[in-house]
Structure formats: structure tokens, C-alpha cells
Amino acid sequence: MRIALASDHAGFRYKQLVARHLADLGHEVVDFGTDSEAAVDYPDFISLAAAAVARGDCERGIVFGGSGNGEAMAANRFRRVRCALVWSEESARLSRLHNDANMISIGERLTSEPLLRAMVDIWLMTGFDGGRHVARIAKLDALP
Secondary structure (H helix, E strand, O other): OOOEEEEOOHHHHHHHHHHEEEOOOOOOOEEEEOOOOOOHHHHHHHHHHHHHHHHOOOEEEEEEOOOOOOHHHHHHHOOOOEEEEEOOHHHHHHHHOOOOOOOEEEEEEOHHHHHHHHHHHHHHOOOOOOHHHHHHHHHEEEEE
16 A cells, blocks of 8 residues: 655654554555654645645555644645544544544654554554445545
């Protein structure tokens, strides 16, 4: 799977960890930055990853920040991007099962490393339930 990654300075370390983890799993990683822990504005980098997912250049995306909130907000500005802020294994699972999330956002300051890997793996392995959720996803994707 081709997966877009992006972060601000507060999520840089976790972005690097996840990039290696995804590559080890055989995924193609497209890193949209940032490239250090020097302070940057998250929309500059998150928008690049979200645009790649919206265009279909990447099948999924993961973005990182201090809390992950701003990054999710930035990603969700793009039509056909469904970026879920995840904070637990269950939130990662439900983001796929019920919302068909094609992106997730993770807060480095709020997430342990073991939880980080577990959430990413669950999100990657969980499918979309379909059923009653299909019409809701279609409505989200139709929003301007």
C-alpha cells in the first residue's frame, strides 16, 4: 500500500518511527515532511499528504502533531479525505469499521510508542464494515 506521511515538528519523531515500521511491513511510504524538529506550521505539510490521498496518489495517510487535532482538521479540509484523530486501539479500529478513514492523525505528546504501533497496525488491518455506514460515507464525500 502507498501511504502518505506528514508531521509538524511536534510529531516528527513518531513520523520517523512509523515510516520505518511501514517500510518493514512492505508498504511504500511517501514522506511529505517536515524533516526535523525545528518549529514549522503544520498546514504546510499536512496539506501535501491530504492532497495526495484526495487525488488517489496515496491509498492512505497518517499525520502527526503534538495533539493531532490541528493535523486532523487540516487534512479534513480536502474532499474525499476522512481523517480520524485516534487515541486508542478502539478509536483506530472504529475509524476503519464505521468511518472508512483513509487517514488518521496521532498526537505524539499524548500517545506512548507501544500504543502508536498498535493503533497503526489495527488501522492498517481493519476493513470497512459497509452496510449502514455506506450512505453516511457517501454523504461525507459529497460535502463541498
